[in-house]
Amino acid sequence: MATNGKLQANLVLASRFENIEVAERALLNLCHRAGLGGDEEYWLVTALREALANAVRHGNRQDPERHVRVAYVVENSTVTIKVEDEGAGFDPLDIPDPTDPENLLRPSGRGIFYMRQFMNRVEFGRSPDGGTAVLMVRDLAHIDNDQS
């Protein structure tokens, strides 16, 4: 998978929460091969798990016949993760701010907030199947000191 310092991997997973562990192990494997340390990989894994949980629960409605596609690229100091589901799509602007005092005690609605906190860039679009595609980028050369 390594080409000129670029590491990449692609997974196609059935929509089961257990498969989040599979995707986590694949990302950790890439991180180790790229020489990334514990703190960097911790926040990457945290964001990945949220994107996958959303794809399995909200996108594919836990239907194991529907797939979640994951693509990782680690190149130089940049880690890019793309997660696609086969659901109906959604508008991220519909998700209320979980740090608003009136939402603090809501039991859900923090997943996208987590992703935005722990990655430098998070973009939502449509997958080829019409579901949600989320692209997340973390540039390890420009890490917020609070998360190191």
Add this chain to the structure above:
Amino acid sequence: MKSSIRDLGDIRIIELSGKITIGAGDVKIRELISQAIEDDKNNIVFDLGGVTAIDSSGIGEMVACFASVTKRGGQLKLMHLSPKINDILQVTQLITVFDVFDDEREALGSF
């Protein structure tokens, strides 16, 4: 996720370790709180010293547990947060909701 329970008088200490994440740990902590309420233990401390990761579902379940215990006139407090779990509570601003302790004696004395 693994758990163990200690009762000190009216206070239940629930020690958690491993991951509190979707589909596993989040359900387990809900069951632990239901059990505490059944056992008439409404003052509860979650000892998170052994927790390695908590996702938004785990955090959401802790918030739901907090609301459930508070509604019954009890209190749910946290202790032994790792720096990363503390970071997560800070960014989500839930650090303003939960009482958090580093020391068990202080946690017990706060009820």
